[in-house]
Amino acid sequence: MLIGLFRSVARAFALMLLVMIGATLLVRLAPGYLSDAREMDARYGNTVRAELAQEDAQSRSLTQMLAREMGGWLRGNAGVSRQFGVPVGQLIRPRLVVTGALLLRSLLLGWALALSAALVSSTRRKSGVVWQAPSTLLLAIPTAAMATLCLLAGSGGPVMVMAMLIAARDFKFLYRILRQAWLEPHLLHARAQGIPMRRLLAVHLAPSIASQLGALAGLSMVIALSALVPVEVLLDVPGLGQLAWNAAMNRDLPVLLAVTLLMALAVTASGILSGQTGAWERA
């Protein structure tokens, strides 16, 4: 098991390295990397041209850029934002808290919604369409459209949009997992013996689906992260998604790199955790 964990961590490290190289290449080669909207403004033209000349000198070669960025990260210095002129850490820290809280609330609410709906529907004999339809409908609406609808309606917020998305996706999986689990012989037997529902869930059902729930939790995290940028941008949440969007729009490599690495780290970590849940169960 330890060897498996070590392999996962090594894979994650390699992935982070690739993410770093990929992000640097994409941003550097993006049109407009060495330009700035302030160039058009008479008041700031000379200042910004001097800044760009300096940036140009530092980013002539891609290897030089990569070495600079990687060196900075290895020394624990994520660089200085091109857009705001402050250390990236200063920009990330307050936004990390906001995004972390948003993710946590959305995941909890999404899971609560999905699990409740799945628990109820999976025990019904004829539950199919009634319970599946809302989930299918929600899945058909793009995240950005859902956020825009909330904005135009003047009700709802980022947590609700993300939770709905997570709930809609997870419900489908949870419904199938629970439906299968209820039909397992030991559960059928337990139910036939009239064991109370609370005990049935805690002692018989939960252990048998724990590993699948672990894997699903990892997937939920990926779903939530994928919705982060549109939700935060449209609903004006001062989190990492909004920062990433601004950084991309302004070709702010140090910030974009930091946010991309954090996202990659979160995805990889949730993948490892999901994998480990299965491994622990097998062990």
Add this chain to the structure above:
Amino acid sequence: MRMGRLAPGFLLAMLAATVAKYCIAQVPARLPGELAWTIGYDPKTFDPAKVDDIDSETVRYLTAGVLLRFNRLTQKLEPRLAESWNLSPDGRTITFKLRGGLRFSDGAALTARDAAWSIQRVLLPAAGAPVAEEFVAPASVHVDAPNSQTVVVRLPQRVAGIGKVFDEIAIEPANRPSEGHVTSGPFYVAEYQRSQFVRLRRNPYYGERDGSGAALPRASGVLLDIVENPEERIRLFSRGESDLIDQLSSEYYEMLRQKAPGSVRDLGPSLNTEQIWFNQAPASPLPAWEEAWFRNQSFRVAVSQAIQRDDLVRLVYLGHATPAYSFISPANADWYNRRLAAPHSDLAAAQDGLRRAGFRMEGTHLLDAAGHPVKFSILTNAGNDARLKMATLIQQDLAAVGMQVNVVTLDFPALIERLMHTQDYEACLLGLENVDVDPNEMMNIWLSSSPNHQWNPAEKTPATAWEAEIDKEMNLQATSQKDAVRKQAVDRVQQIVTDEEPFIYLVYPNVLAAISPRLAGAQPAVIEPELWWNVEDLRLRRTR
């Protein structure tokens, strides 16, 4: 099963409560008497000398004590920290006499030494202050404080409109710049939560008083919410969490007008222009025949005549704009040339002009003398609906004279790269924001040697006789001591630009704003900051 019968109601009620709890938007609480409005992004700096973005400028304007303040309504300079000021007859020496008993927001005395130090600081190359460039030769400017109340600024040469530059220089405590925490202006920076809000508090030692002798500013502070999304700004305003919105788009203006007609204002044409221009740079990678079209004055005039500006006003701006034919807006009463002879929209004249310039129609397509179909792309920035709509309407207008136009939108960095670096574009539709009424501020656009001379940037020598004439007239207005001579020179430049059409002006968008009925003291103006230029007088009305 019991679960199936009992749980749904309970679970749904619990979840509804949780959803409701988390769906309430989180906004910082407003303090009593505090004004509130939104800014788009985090200010890049609170150091007033280093301001180079609009949001930092907002904070500087609200916190900076300045020697002179430019009254946005009367368009005249008014003394602030200076009791009086005097410009020598040769325009090279400015003497300020400070008011007595001035103090910073921490209670320390403000003397001429602080004022001289603050001016010197922005002039130092190390400070990198953008305002220094307005002194033309900042390294040769000398600043002295002969006594505790007098500041003398000596310029190497006369600079047109130099007085207004002092509206942008914050007077800070000498040798202890505080990034807005200690100021001599109406407010100081009290709290900043990155990407959430900036809170300013009233400077208790601010010396200004109103006509009745009451201390200014009237508001206890200003809360600047950092909100990027324009829809969210409208929401905050509608909920009463923001007191004003400046630079409203026509759509939002109309939307708010329907909801609360008393809260919106159309102040008429702004100083800003929207224009289209053709790439005339010799360094561009365009084929020779396209370069020839774009350098042909008749071609440009015909394009201008084919564009139906009234349609742009009606369909794009919903009536909240004015057709434009000059780089100076009629809102700039002192400098607008009212006798301007402009080629107005006229399809027949456009077709006739093209025919005389050697173009001919073949079916529905226009061909040049060598038989090349007249086909080009108009670039504009993505995310600006008004510009995209204008480009689409222009595409239709030009189709009427046989020109095939494609509309291409790019994000701003990519667009700037094409305009400023690679010059790989045919035509561009963009706007120009004029923050000052004095045409001297537009020198960088009109001088042929300037990198912002968009249609042909950074010319070594003027490429055409009319560009040479513009250079001459703009230099004349920049150095002349006589207002009449300056006005004549600027009028001439307006006429040349209208005749030659290097920029084809489309519209002057109107200044649209929303002001909460709770806000008292607002006197909107067309010059930025339109709604809160007199922030000292703004206050919230008492509600029962």
